[in-house]
Every structure is written in C-alpha cells, then in structure tokens.
Amino acid sequence: MSLAKKIISGDQRALARALTFIEDGDAASERILAELHAHGGKAHLVGVTGAPGVGKSTLVNALAQSVRARGDTVGVLAVDPTSPFSSGAVLGDRIRMRDLAGDKGIYIRSMATRGALGGLSHATAAAADVLDAAGFDCVLIETVGVGQAGVEIAANVHTTIVLMAPGSGDDVQAIKAGILEIADILVVNKADLSGAEQTRAYLRSTLTMGQTARAVAGHPHSEQADTPSPGWEVPLLMTVASVGEGVDELLQSLVAHHDYLASSGELDNRQRERMRAIVELRLRNRLYTRLVQQVSQQRFDALLQAIVARETDPYSAVASLMEDID
Amino acid sequence: MSTNPIRVLIAKPGLDGHDRGAKVIARALRDDGMEVVYTGLRQTPEMIAEAALHEDVQAVGVSILSGAHNALVPRVMTQLRDKDISHVPVFVGGIIPDEDVAALLELGVAAVFGPGTRTGEIVAAVRCAVERAVAGASG
Numbered sequence: 235m236s237l238a239k240k241i242i243s244g245d246q247r248a249l250a251r252a253l254t255f256i257e258d259g260d261a262a263s264e265r266i267l268a269e270l271h272a273h274g275g276k277a278h279l280v281g282v283t284g285a286p287g288v289g290k291s292t293l294v295n296a297l298a299q300s301v302r303a304r305g306d307t308v309g310v311l312a313v314d315p316t317s318p319f320s321s322g323a324v325l326g327d328r329i330r331m332r333d334l335a336g337d338k339g340i341y342i343r344s345m346a347t348r349g350a351l352g353g354l355s356h357a358t359a360a361a362a363d364v365l366d367a368a369g370f371d372c373v374l375i376e377t378v379g380v381g382q383a384g385v386e387i388a389a390n391v392h393t394t395i396v397l398m399a400p401g402s403g404d405d406v407q408a409i410k411a412g413i414l415e416i417a418d419i420l421v422v423n424k425a426d427l428s429g430a431e432q433t434r435a436y437l438r439s440t441l442t443m444g445q446t447a448r449a450v451a452g453h454p455h456s457e458q459a460d461t462p463s464p465g466w467e468v469p470l471l472m473t474v475a476s477v478g479e480g481v482d483e484l485l486q487s488l489v490a491h492h493d494y495l496a497s498s499g500e501l502d503n504r505q506r507e508r509m510r511a512i513v514e515l516r517l518r519n520r521l522y523t524r525l526v527q528q529v530s531q532q533r534f535d536a537l538l539q540a541i542v543a544r545e546t547d548p549y550s551a552v553a554s555l556m557e558d559i560d
Numbered sequence: 561m562s563t564n565p566i567r568v569l570i571a572k573p574g575l576d577g578h579d580r581g582a583k584v585i586a587r588a589l590r591d592d593g594m595e596v597v598y599t600g601l602r603q604t605p606e607m608i609a610e611a612a613l614h615e616d617v618q619a620v621g622v623s624i625l626s627g628a629h630n631a632l633v634p635r636v637m638t639q640l641r642d643k644d645i646s647h648v649p650v651f652v653g654g655i656i657p658d659e660d661v662a663a664l665l666e667l668g669v670a671a672v673f674g675p676g677t678r679t680g681e682i683v684a685a686v687r688c689a690v691e692r693a694v695a696g697a698s699g
Contacts, residue, residue, distance in 0.1 A: 317591075328598075335604075342614050343614055
C-alpha cells in the first residue's frame with residue numbers, strides 16, 4: 235500500500251513519515267502530495283498568530299479541546315524558529331498542549347522554520363494539505379511568534395486568528411500595517427491581566443477605523459468589485475486560554491467565519507489563491523533550479539568575486555548571467 | 561550524506577520537577593544543528609511514545625532524576641514497541657546508579673548518561689546512533 239493510501243486510511247505513522255519527507259524536500263514528497271490532492275479540500279484551515287508569549291500554544295491547546303468536544307478531529311502544526319547560527323531548533327509548543335495527549339482524533343506536529351521568514355516554514359502549506367487529506371476536520375496552524383510583519387499565514391489558511399495580550403502597545407501600534415490587517419478574528423488573550431480592557435479599547439477603535447476604510451475601498455479579498463459582499467465584521471474576543479475562558483465563544487466565531495466564507499463565495503476565492511500560491515512557488519523553485527544548473531559554479535564565484543572587488547556590480551552581473559541562460 | 565536536521569525528542573517521564581538537565585541537553589543538541597522537540601515535565605510513557613510517533617523523531621532522550629528509571633524506562637520501551645517505532649534509539653540520562661545501567665541496556669536502551677557526562681559526548685552518541693540507523697535502513 236502506498237504511503238498516501240496509508241495516510242488516507244488513518245495510519246499516523248505513515249502521516250508522520252510523509253511530513254518528514256515534505257520537510258526534508260525528499261523526492262518522494264511530490265508523489266505523495268500529488269496522490270493526496272484529490273482527497274483534500276474538506277478541512278477548515280485555521281491560523282493562530284501573534285507576538286511571542288501572547289499564548290498561542292495555550293490557546294491552540296484549549297481551542298483543539300473545544301473542537302474535539304463538537305466531535306471534529308484536529309490536526310495541529312506548530313511552528314517554532316530555527317537558529318540562524320546552528321540551524322538547529324528547540325520545538326517547545328507541545329509543552330502547552332499536554333491536554334491533547336492520548337486522543338487519537340488529534341495529531342500534533344512541531345515544525346522548525348528552517349530559514350523561512352514569514353512565520354511559517356516552506357513546508358507548512360503542504361503539511362496542512364496532508365492533514366486535510368488525512369481527514370482531519372480542522373487544521374490549526376500556529377505560527378512562530380511574529381511582530382509587525384509575518385503575515386504569510388493569512389495566505390495559507392481560511393481563517394486567521396490574531397492573538398494579542400494586554401500591554402501590546404497603544405493605538406498607533408495598532409494602526410500600523412501588518413498583522414492586525416490579516417485578522418479574521420481578533421483575540422485579547424490573558425484577559426485576566428490588568429490593562430486587558432485598555433488593549434481591547436485600542437483594538438476596538440482600530441477595527442472601526444478599518445471598517446470605515448474598507449467600506450470606502452471595497453472589500454480587500456473580493457476580486458469582483460461589482461459583486462456585493464456581505465462583508466465580515468472582525469469579532470474582538472477576550473480569552474483566558476490557560477483556563478479555557480472565552481474559548482467556546484472563539485469556536486463559535488470560527489464556525490461563523492467558515493459559514494460566512496462558504497456562503498459568500500469567499501471560501502472558493504481563498505482556496506484558489508492558496509492553490510495559486512502553491513503552484514507559483516513550485517514553478518518558481520523549479521525554474522530557478524533548472525536555470526541555475528546552466529551556470530557553472532566557477533562562473534558564479536568569479537562574478538561574485540568581481541562584485542566584492544567592485545570591478546562589476548550585482549545588477550550587471552545578473553544581466554550577464556541571464557545572457558548565459560538565454 | 562543527508563544534510564537534513566536530525567529530529568530528537570527530549571522527554572521527562574515521571575514526577576520529578578527538575579528539567580534543567582533536559583533543557584541543557586536540548587540546547588546542546590540544538591547547537592549541534594538538530595531539531596529538538598521538548599515536551600515538558602511529567603510525561604507518561606504513553607505521551608512520550610505518542611509524541612515520538614507524531615513527530616517522527618530519529619532518537620528519544622528521557623531524563624529521569626527521581627530514581628524511578630527501573631519502572632519508567634521499560635514502560636517507555638513497551639509503548640514505543642506498541643506504536644511500531646521500537647527502531648528509534650532511546651537514550652537515558654539522569655541519576656542512574658551504576659548497578660542499574662546493565663539492566664537498562666538489556667532493555668534496548670542505546671546508552672545511559674549519568675551526572676558529569678559532557679554534553680559533547682551525548683551529542684556525538686545521538687548523532688552516531690541516528691546515522692547508523694539511517695545507514696542501516698538504506699543499506
């Protein structure tokens with residue numbers, strides 16, 4: 235039986251092997267993904283992102299239990315950073331997810347970023363597809379702790395939860411571009427700490443500002459500007475993930491967002507954009523690899539040396555390399 | 561030779577609440593370029609085997625300071641066997657009396673590291689065991 239068939243039949247060891255192949259860029263991975271593709275497209279892909287220490291893993295722990303309580307199965311991908319110095323990593327997200335142990339309806343995989351900078355690893359999107367094809371109803375993807383950039387998660391999921399904690403800065407921080415803009419659901423975690431109410435107030439005023447701006451500019455995700463979109467009002471929720479407070483409300487918002495996506499046609503848009511990103515990335519990598527093979531290492535090194543010596547410049551060097559490639 | 565990082569699980573079974581040793585080892589393995597999944601305190605053997613399965617690790621390190629190694633390690637080994645991943649080398653570290661070492665090795669433990677072991681020795685042992693397993697699987 236092929237690895238893909240084993241995965242579809244619920245074999246977690248096969249699933250674990252496949253995810254390693256994908257992370258390692260093993261030659262087997264494309265065949266596995268190709269075989270699995272027809273079985274995917276059913277899971278609700280959910281991203282959980284926010285700054286380091288806001289409680290992403292703890293929230294995933296609580297949210298996964300709520301999802302399970304509804305009878306749905308959960309796959310978790312938890313991304314932690316790779317050391318830029320040793321290329322090693324300590325992956326500690328499972329520490330906060332101990333309540334999920336021993337449940338066959340839950341699969342948790344830790345992933346290191348391996349040099350990727352957007353808050354995920356290069357393999358995360360494909361790994362989510364594998365969990366989807368394996369039959370998990372909900373796939374929760376936890377990013378590395380991100381700041382004002384790191385918005386890659388939004389392109390890889392259907393619903394993005396952005397997590398803040400009290401003391402995350404004032405209303406000017408909140409209107410800077412970036413992570414707040416990608417939120418489908420905004421959560422103030424650690425709501426039992428002082429300052430939670432103030433953080434909520436800042437975020438509330440930012441959200442209303444954003445909704446006014448969107449009403450002027452049209453819905454940002456809508457491709458056909460003439461199609462009226464009922465729109466989605468980003469809910470602002472308060473949770474204390476460590477004790478599960480507010481998590482059922484969060485789950486309700488998640489379900490409501492999925493319903494909204496499905497009924498508005500936005501789900502199809504997001505699926506298509508996700509697939510476009512996967513195809514474009516693969517195509518770009520393959521083209522790059524093929525073209526680079528036509529340039530000898532000596533020629534590349536000689537050009538690099540000349541650039542360092544200021545005899546030529548990076549821009550002329552690239553133009554000259556492109557001529558080699560024809 | 562593959563340049564993919566080695567994936568290791570570091571686990572603390574049982575009830576002792578001291579994980580500085582486990583963290584030092586996790587850090588040393590990380591600094592050697594490995595990906596170390598650390599699962600925190602008070603893990604049952606079932607939890608350890610489940611994490612090893614999910615994470616597809618190539619080695620498991622268990623740290624035990626409580627003296628319960630003779631009770632816990634056999635259960636970890638049994639659980640790994642039940643999950644069909646008994647090929648993954650298991651290392652034991654902690655306060656292990658010399659007279660217990662032979663019995664642990666007899667159970668299939670790859671190596672036992674007591675207090676004072678240099679981290680470099682542990683890193684080399686893990687790397688060596690994993691590379692041997694990889695060579696065995698492809699040869």
